[in-house]
Amino acid sequence: MAFHSLQHRIVVVFVGLLLLVMTLVLLLVRHSDERIVAAEMERGLDAGSVVFTRLVEHNSAALESAAALLAADFGFREAIATLDRPTMRSVLRNHGLRIGAEVMMVMEPAGPVIAETQRRGDPHRFPFPDLFDKARAEGSSVGYQFMNDGRLYHMVLVPVLAPKLIAWVAMGFPVDDRWAATLSQMTGLTVSVIRREAGQTMVLASSLEEEQRVALAAALAAMPDGKVLTFNRERYQTRLLPLGSTAVVALQRSLDAAEAPFRSMQIALLVMALAGIAVFAAGSVLFARHIASPVNQLTAAARRIAAGDYDEPLPTLAPDEIGALARSFEHMRDGIATRERKILKLAYEDALTGLPNRTWFLETFATLPPDAPAAIAVLDIDRFALINNALGHPVGDRLLAEVGARLARVVTAPALVARLWGDEFAFLLRDADQATARAFAETLLAALHAPISLDDQRVDVEGSLGIALFPADGRDATTLLRRAELAMSRAKCTHAGYAFAAEVNGEPPHEQLSLIGEMRAALAGQEFVIHYQPKLHLPSGRIVGVEALLRWQHPQRGLVAPANFIPFAEQTGFIREITPWLLERVAEQTALWHGRGLSLVASVNLSAHDLLNPQLPEHMRLLLGAHALPPDSLCLEITESALMEDPDLALHHLSQLAALGLKLSIDDYGAGQASLAYLKLLPVHEIKIDRSFISCVTVSPKDAAIVQSTIQLGHALGLSVVAEGTEHAADLAWLRQRGCDIAQGYGIARPMPAQDLPAWLGKYTPDIPAANPPRLLRT
């Protein structure tokens, strides 16, 4: 069993140690008691044995004296000498009574009995020949003898001298219970006389009770030489001494009786030990609780802190070590609380506006109940790039901060406003349906309507709002945000102020990530194909060029749009392998067309990566040479954003390319942030207005204005102007009317494989406007 609690451990260790010590003490006491008892038993038995032996000797001497006294009696001697038997018997009885002898006899010197107290009758010999022989040899003899009554007697045999030996007198004292009791009293031991004969053990006399004798006989029969005999549930230390030749005396002392006082002392000690342990256990519990309780309080406080609850201060504890720990904890709590506030601010707040950031927004969204409706709105400041360009970044930042403050005033809890990035803000509306969201959008746009003053400069701010509804438009924040952004783009296009995601088409599946790994295989497996989109020269109505567009004919996914893999090719550097391949194919195809008399200018898109590659100019030179192409039959299109990555290096490379005679074009013009001052320096031949402007040119007067001014600007700089994404005849007409040079888009032709182009060109009816005569192209 493991003790995980400090309190338990303290109690267990303390009580366990005490228990161990007490157990050892008790064992020691018990051991030494046993040794003391054993030594005392031995000592008592030794002393008792000595006393017993001395007493028996003394008894013999006394008996002998008594017999000698009788033998010296003149009357007795006279009776013997005169063979006066009645007198002899009378004297014997009288004397026996006097000294307590039971057996008395008078024998002739040779042995035959003359008189005795036991019986009268025929003369017979003295029954103990060994005793008799001994008396004849030594003058007298003493011994223990069995009579034919089965009893043991202490016999003494002395001569009767007158003064010659005239007779022997024998006296016998019974060895009986009285004898044993007397000796027991004097020795302090139990005295038992044992007879062992023919395998039988009998107790002849004893100081023990009757039932104990039977038990003793049985115990002795079982253990003839046992030092410790157990009978009647009591243990006796035993010493066996011979008594005469046929009997044995067992001197015994009760071990249990000797141990009794030690037992009671041990019990008292045990009781004291147990009481001590109980008191100690109670004390340890209190002490452990005293220690553990503040620790537990600290643990609870630490858990609260770990859970992020910094509000409750730590308990004030006694001014000991744990109290000091509690105070340190308190400082730590303060520190952590302060730092966490800072970290949360950094992590969840937008530094510029003080609004929640994207992370906060996403996390708040994640806390929404899954079944409650909600709305996500994305706001983008219209033409913020232009404002930024015109007034500079510091002003742009201040504008964003001002907008943020204004939004914060409009949006009240539980609705949330966050700045996502740049000039894009997001809103989270709880329990919002389409109507609520619409009302919110209108309120918000109205609030933005009021002009903002920055350094006494009035700035008109307008925004476009896209709204996605949860769960109708998506279940996750990313989807909802993207769809809201798409709706926002639509709103921006249409200048509607706001748009709902449901009104905009669903997005293409984004499978980009999984495509990356497959691109290399695609290049080797010739899954990349090049489609060519014709470019219409508006004034002449003729097809003057094509834009080479990379397509990926994926075996499973079908045709993959460039936007879904080119950015990743650029990020991974794989573009370095694609671009040379693309250039090679296009150059080859262009040369083929030239050979057939189709003098088309082929445009190829270069990435920023390609543009900044120092080998590009040399590569282009070799390419032109290899295919014997006139340099102006190839046009390299570079996006504004590609130029802006390293404007100086880009300018350097473009100059080299221009020197080769290649045509250069700025793609997606208007979407990027290139300044006019920089554009002016570039050795380019054309600009392509971004499709976002063209698509709305007939519905949005503002876009129309931008496109018209851009055409005029391009022409003013001597550049050819290309409009991308022309889809409708109306657009085409409008562009032609405004003097745009070249148009490109579904309105003219979709991109097509190279082999389809000659046929398409053959069928194409030159779209020559009747009103306007064709303009001369500068190229």
Place this chain on the structure above:
Amino acid sequence: MSARAVVTAILLGACLQATAGTLVAHVVGKDGMPVEDAAVVLEPLAGGAGVRPVKAEIAQQDREYMPYLTIVPRGTVVEFPNRDPFKHHVYSFSPAKVFEIKLYAGKAAQPVVFDQTGEVALGCNVHDWMEAYVLVVNSNHYAKSGTDGHAMIGAVPPGRYSLRLWHPRQRAEAPAQDIEIGADTRALQLVLDVAPRVARPKPPPDAEDY
């Protein structure tokens, strides 16, 4: 004087009585050592002449009987003078003569007549260690061996005798043997198994008594 010299002297003396014989007995124990206080008695086989009583005395002196052995012819009267300053109590339970005399210090006592042959053991009822023996014989020819074991019977009329050897502590009685006594001196070596005399405990004399 050596034992041999004594024997020579006795033999020379006997040669002077030409009409009587002399018996010189040398009594030894089984171990060959001389035995003291052995009685050597010659009793005539052929209906001897009348025995003549003699005078004898057994004194009590220094809490002892003196002498230890007395040989007397039948009919002899023995005196028991008490030379100690205290009382003695002479007794005999011997069948040959049972008697007791309480002897008071310095007081003359009645003599005892030993008129029956046999051995008489004398004790003192007051002093257990005191013992004396009287051998009553039917003859006037007897002698008691001295410390050297020699006993000489002189002036023995020649003739046939029964030679009897006796000792108070003899272990077994020696059989009597016939012997011819001539006018000369006859020397005999006699062997008797005798128990050694065991000195019985005797307390030291009481100073007040003297």
